[in-house]
Amino acid sequence: AVLGQRHEKNFRPIHYASKIITEAELNYTTTEKEMLAVVKVQLNELNELRDQAYENSLIYKEKTNRLHNSNIKDRVFNIGDRILLFNSRLKIFSGKLKSRWSGLFSISYVFPYGTVELSQPDEPSFKVNGHRLKHYFGGDRPKLVVPDLQTFPKDQ
Numbered sequence: 001a002v003l004g005q006r007h008e009k010n011f012r013p014i015h016y017a018s019k020i021i022t023e024a025e026l027n028y029t030t031t032e033k034e035m036l037a038v039v040k041v042q043l044n045e046l047n048e049l050r051d052q053a054y055e056n057s058l059i060y061k062e063k064t065n066r067l068h069n070s071n072i073k074d075r076v077f078n079i080g081d082r083i084l085l086f087n088s089r090l091k092i093f094s095g096k097l098k099s100r101w102s103g104l105f106s107i108s109y110v111f112p113y114g115t116v117e118l119s120q121p122d123e124p125s126f127k128v129n130g131h132r133l134k135h136y137f138g139g140d141r142p143k144l145v146v147p148d149l150q151t152f153p154k155d156q
Contacts, residue, residue, distance in 0.1 A: 079108065080106060083106065085128060088100075105120055111127070
């Protein structure tokens with residue numbers, strides 16, 4: 001089927017469509033057939049636009065994944081490293097300034113696939129996943145000291 005216009009005595013094609021017209025569509029008037037052709041052209045263009053949008057979204061996802069993966073640094077843990085452990089249970093309690101990193105541990109053994117055995121002096125060792133750890137590069141962590149509170153007499 002060809003959608004076109006007559007200009008004076010010449011026929012100018014606008015769009016070619018390869019669809020077989022049904023018997024019901026054969027009974028359409030010329031205007032209805034033209035409208036049918038226009039609708040089919042618009043549907044084809046819409047399908048092409050959808051395919052292009054899908055391809056563009058795949059390209060965007062691939063680029064953002066590459067960028068994200070290039071910024072990730074592997075953390076390598078060795079025996080004897082000093083480590084802080086993320087305490088996920090502290091998320092439940094509110095406290096803006098409360099640190100979610102606990103302890104100062106040392107690595108006693110590194111297992112394959114990211115599992116690490118941590119130890120502290122005078123405490124049993126335990127295993128954790130490496131994604132819950134971060135290196136500690138500072139000095140010895142001071143113990144939390146709570147000063148004795150004194151009551152002051154009211155000024156009169």
